[in-house]
Amino acid sequence: xxxxxxxxxxxxxxxxxxxxxxxxxxxxxxxxxxxxxxxxxxxxxxxxxxxxxxxxxxxxxxxxxxxxxxxxxxxxxxxxxxxxxxxxxxxxxxxxxxxxxxxxxxxxxxxxxxxxxxxxxxxxxxxxxxxxxxxxxxxxxxxxxxxxxxxxxxxxxxxxxxxxxxxxxxxxxxxxxxxxxxxxxxxxxxxxxxxxxxxxxxxxxxxxxxxxxxxxxxxxxxxxxxxxxxxxxxxxxxxxxxxxxxx
Amino acid sequence: xxxxxxxxxxxxxxxxxxxxxxxxxxxxxxxxxxxxxxxxxxxxxxxxxxxxxxxxxxxxxxxxxxxxxxxxxxxxxxxxxxxxxxxxxxxxxxxxxxxxxxxxxxxxxxxxxxxxxxxxxxxxxxxxxxxxxxxxxxxxxxxxxxxxxxxxxxxxxxxxxxxxxxxxxxxxxxxxxxxxxxxxxxxxxxxxxxxxxxxxxxxxxxxxxxxxxxx
Numbered sequence: 001x002x003x004x005x006x007x008x009x010x011x012x013x014x015x016x017x018x019x020x021x022x023x024x025x026x027x028x029x030x031x032x033x034x035x036x037x038x039x040x041x042x043x044x045x046x047x048x049x050x051x052x053x054x055x056x057x058x059x060x061x062x063x064x065x066x067x068x069x070x071x072x073x074x075x076x077x078x079x080x081x082x083x084x085x086x087x088x089x090x091x092x093x094x095x096x097x098x099x100x101x102x103x104x105x106x107x108x109x110x111x112x113x114x115x116x117x118x119x120x121x122x123x124x125x126x127x128x129x130x131x132x133x134x135x136x137x138x139x140x141x142x143x144x145x146x147x148x149x150x151x152x153x154x155x156x157x158x159x160x161x162x163x164x165x166x167x168x169x170x171x172x173x174x175x176x177x178x179x180x181x182x183x184x185x186x187x188x189x190x191x192x193x194x195x196x197x198x199x200x201x202x203x204x205x206x207x208x209x210x211x212x213x214x215x216x217x218x219x220x221x222x223x224x225x226x227x228x229x230x231x232x233x234x235x236x237x238x239x240x241x242x243x244x245x246x247x
Numbered sequence: 248x249x250x251x252x253x254x255x256x257x258x259x260x261x262x263x264x265x266x267x268x269x270x271x272x273x274x275x276x277x278x279x280x281x282x283x284x285x286x287x288x289x290x291x292x293x294x295x296x297x298x299x300x301x302x303x304x305x306x307x308x309x310x311x312x313x314x315x316x317x318x319x320x321x322x323x324x325x326x327x328x329x330x331x332x333x334x335x336x337x338x339x340x341x342x343x344x345x346x347x348x349x350x351x352x353x354x355x356x357x358x359x360x361x362x363x364x365x366x367x368x369x370x371x372x373x374x375x376x377x378x379x380x381x382x383x384x385x386x387x388x389x390x391x392x393x394x395x396x397x398x399x400x401x402x403x404x405x406x407x408x409x410x411x412x413x414x415x416x417x418x419x420x421x422x423x424x425x426x427x428x429x430x431x432x433x434x435x436x437x438x439x440x441x442x443x444x445x446x447x448x449x450x451x452x453x454x455x456x457x458x459x460x461x462x
Contacts, residue, residue, distance in 0.1 A: 060446035062405040065419055065439050073432035076249075150311060157313035161412055168316055181323040189312045189320060196311040 006174065014170035015191065021084065021156045021166060022195075025091035026149060032096025037103025038129070051100070058097035064158050066090045071162040087159030095152045102144045106137035139210040146203035150196045157192070167191060254433040258425050262437060265421035269407050272339050272417060276407070277400050279343025284350025289380075291355060310348040315409050317341050322413040338410025338417075346403050350396060357392035358384060394457035401449050405442065418442075 039051035058066075067090035070081060081089070110133050118128035160169035167188060174184045211217060290302040309317070318341040322334065332340065361384050369379040411420035418441060422434035 056447055056450075057443055060405075060443040060450065061439060062408050062419075062442045064406075064408045064411075065435070065442055068419065068423070069432075069435050069439050072426065073435045076432050154311075154313035154315075157315040158409070160315070168313070168319075171316070172319070175319075175323055182327055185316060185320040185324050188316050189308070192312045192316065193308055 006177070010165070010170040010173055011167060014165055014167035017084075017164065017166040018153075018156050018168075018195070021088055021091070021159055021164065022149075022153050024088045025095065025152055025156065028088065028092025029096040029099055029148075029152065032092060033099025033103050036096065036100035037107065040100060040104045041107055055097050055100055058094050059101075061094065063090055063094040063155055064161065066094060067158055067162055083162050083164045084159070087156075087162055087164050091152060091155050091158070095148060095155065098151075099145065099148055102141055102148065103137075106140040106144075107133055109140060110136045136214055139207065139214055139216060142203060142207040142210050146200060146207070149199050149203065153196055153199060154192065251431070251433060254429065254431045255437055257429070258422070258434045258437060261421045261425055262418065262434070262441070265416060265418035265438070266441070268335065268415065268420075269404070269417040272335065272342060272407050272410060272415070273400070273404055275339045276342035276346065276403055279339070280346035280350050280399070280403065281396065283343065283347035285354055287347060287351035288354035288358065291351065292358070306348040306351055309345060314341060314345045314406055315412065317345055318409060318413050334410065334413045334415040337413055338407075338415045342403055342407060342410070345406075346399055349399050349402075353392050353395045353399065354388065356395075357388040360391050361387045390460055393460050394453055397453035397456060398450075401446055401453065404446060404449070408438075 036051045036054055039047050040055065042048050042051070067087055070086040070090050071083060074081060074086070114132055114136060115128060118132045123131065156166060157168045160166050160172065163169070171184045171188045175181050287302055287306050290298055291306070293299050293302075318338065321332070321341050322337045326332075365383055365387065366379070369383045374383065407417060408419035411417055411423060414420070416424070418438045422438040425434045426432055
């Protein structure tokens with residue numbers, strides 16, 4: 001069994017690092033999701049085009065390879081990143097690309113009549129977005145964002161590969177130090193599961209509030225991630241929450 | 248800073264080895280994921296609680312924990328009480344197992360998408376349970392699930408470099424060792440570009456497939 005000293009010096013801070021990486025990467029990813037997601041619905045073809053290129057490049061890229069590249073190759077271009085920030089930006093950039101599809105899809109699913117009503121009321125483009133489209137699209141975004149957030153949490157395990165001392169890194173240290181692999185990796189898996197569970201609970205709460213804001217009730221879904229398709233994948237018609245929406 | 252095409256040239260033979268390993272892992276992993284996913288999906292619909300419950304619990308657990316840690320678990324823990332596998336085999340099993348929990352969801356959605364009338368018609372024709380599944384439900388469900396399954400193949404491709412962390416020589420593994428030996432970084436960039444070059448046409452293909460199959 002791992003010593004309690006080891007536990008307090010590596011494992012507990014590791015949990016904290018994992019949480020930090022998740023939060024920072026989620027913040028970066030959210031900013032990119034909305035930025036790129038909105039840009040992909042822009043009136044100007046050049047904006048759509050550039051945003052589309054971003055989306056295709058970072059969706060096609062493996063997060064781990066990008067992370068390695070940022071950590072090992074970027075310094076040679078004169079940009080040395082602290083391991084943690086290399087990891088956070090690689091995750092944020094990748095998952096932001098996935099998230100942009102959620103934002104784009106939910107905005108596209110807002111009924112056209114709503115947008116036309118905004119035009120009829122002589123709202124500016126920005127007013128329409130802020131007062132009409134986003135408030136209605138937001139409840140549709142929350143469930144897929146929950147899935148994406150869990151994907152991101154799982155993705156944070158990758159930062160251990162570029163020497164960020166998250167909990168997976170701590171687990172590997174324990175393995176190297178004591179060779180006690182079974183308890184360590186089992187504990188690790190359980191910890192990730194618990195974190196994912198907490199995220200789901202939090203997002204459910206957010207979903208309930210968001211849906212209440214537009215006078216809806218959340219659908220009943222069992223399990224924690226019943227609707228998948230978080231990473232820009234499409235599911236069979238009728239099962240994707242962002243596409244349909246309730247009238 | 249500096250980009251040296253000679254380094255890229257030197258890396259090329261090993262790059263192709265890596266591509267081969269990556270594609271191999273992807274192909275076998277995909278087969279496992281597709282087959283096992285269907286098993287999970289059917290088991291989750293089982294009428295017996297003692298079948299349904301454990302399967303739901305296990306798939307939820309696998310889906311909500313990182314593939315990387317699962318790979319470590321398979322590679323370092325499983326040999327303590329089970330078979331000891333080579334890095335590549337472990338990677339393939341890990342990828343297949345992890346993604347089978349996703350494909351299970353896809354199958355589930357596809358099966359749920361078959362109209363209730365089809366089930367009722369099968370009952371009316373007094374088809375046996377096995378025949379109902381084989382000739383009525385699954386053929387209709389498979390059509391719907393092909394595009395999303397394809398998307399998960401792409402997702403799997405992007406997660407496949409993780410098997411390099413347990414010592415398999417896929418694209419990333421080759422690039423890493425090459426970079427460490429030669430103190431260069433061109434190999435990593437080549438691999439990064441290769442991922443986009445493989446993934447983008449693949450996603451276009453899936454989109455085309457989706458237009459043809461769904462509706």
